[in-house]
Amino acid sequence: MPAAQDNEFVLREDQGTIARVTLNRPKAYNALSLEMMRALTRTLEAIGQDTTIRCVIVEGAGKGFCAGHDLRELRSRTDRAFYEEVFETCCQLMSTITHLPQPVIAKVHGIATAAGCQLVATCDLAVAEESARFATPGVNIGLFCSTPMVALSRNVPRKRAMEMLLTGELVSAPVAADWGLVNEAVDAEALEERVTAYAEAVASKSPHVLKIGKRAFYEQLDQSLDEAYRHTAQVMTENMLARDAAEGIDAFLEKRTPEWKGA
Template identity: 50%
Template sequence: MAAHTSEAALLVREDSHGVVTLRMNRPRQFNAISEAMLHALQQELHAIALDESVRCVVLAGAGPAFCAGHDLREMRARPTLAYYQALFSQCSRVMQSLQALPVPVIARVQGIATAAGCQLVASCDLAISTDTAQFAVSGIDVGLFCATPSVALSRNVSPKRAFDMLVTARFIDAATAVDWGLINAAVPEDRLDSAIAEKTARILAKSAVALRHGKSMFYRQRQMSLADAYAYASDVMARNMMEEDASAGIDAFLEKRPPPLHKPS
């Protein structure tokens, strides 16, 4: 396993057999998202997008919490409209970069995921938390509607549930987050890493080419009309059929052989 840090250890990257773990590393601040943290995340996501050896990304937080949202102290130090517009645009680019990565991204959540921290969870493709984790978009408590987190949240849970969280600042527990579709699973704390490992192992066993075709298609088609989505998906599936992985996999199925293994680089 290789590891390195960026932006003065604000973000720690670990590489292990095709899985990259990005660990936010401000535990005393509950991994509050500073400008430097956003910059470090953007740099790593850009590098990962260009690295075909990466098969899966895990986004994690050091210490007792996953992420408590934006660094409010830093935000209040520069109270100008231009600064806030630039900050939230920078944050939005990071969130979109998570979705634009050609590989699955899994949020590893413990403690709390609030405001932009909840936005991070909703922006990942998959999410697994401890069964004691809690989630909220609680900016309204300090007079700030969580507008940018609402974009990701409302694309994960129903509009009425999202709006309820946004206007009441209510926390939901891990079981509710599973039920509402914000996360995939909640497990005891001592099983969190093994649950993440099980999920990444299943992903690594699949065709990287097919996953790259599929992730991009999955999000693009959601913004299309039904007819356009089918036309686009049909073209993607046809192109996927032309890939060697699909040919080998289908031939193995027809010949009743085990499917080919897809080992990470």
């Protein structure tokens, strides 16, 4: 069912325990204007507080997923304060996705370039049409994709990330899948089915456990091996003390479907 909309540029529709968030500037290839990034951040923050939602799908209206920042908006101003606001807002948006308790899946068609590619890389999972293309083309227009580089370099091998950043060339969806930028590249007719399958699989799990696991995954990434093991040992202890761990293990042993309590 449709949820209360933040504004016309970001649409939310809840389907049971799955929230669909649509970038809705199709004529601009869903370019991330300052207003749109703020609205998307607010929408995701609201979802993060909604305990009925267990998974989020982010997609784009029209012919493409997202073309990155709104270049016309960027050129409409020349003051440093405005540019700082734009890029800090973008970073806040990406951080919101990473810290959201629910897993986020990107459903990609058409193009995902610059900050749009960053958005895909930031999402926890991503599925793309085989015809979709990805790029960090800022270098072509004199604006190196430095913030997209953060998410990109944490998803694909270093030299592949540098290849995209230094050349600005488009990468096909099958190549993006091979590099690890997306989970799968599928036929256009299968995109909705595969994204829904991922979302339903995720949504069937304990929301409390998903929150614990997603947080721990990103926390341990930048830790040393020994630090990561110490940290995740504590996380598993915390997890084991949760009611949903007891319920899940008991259900497995008793060969029945678990009834999650969300705690």
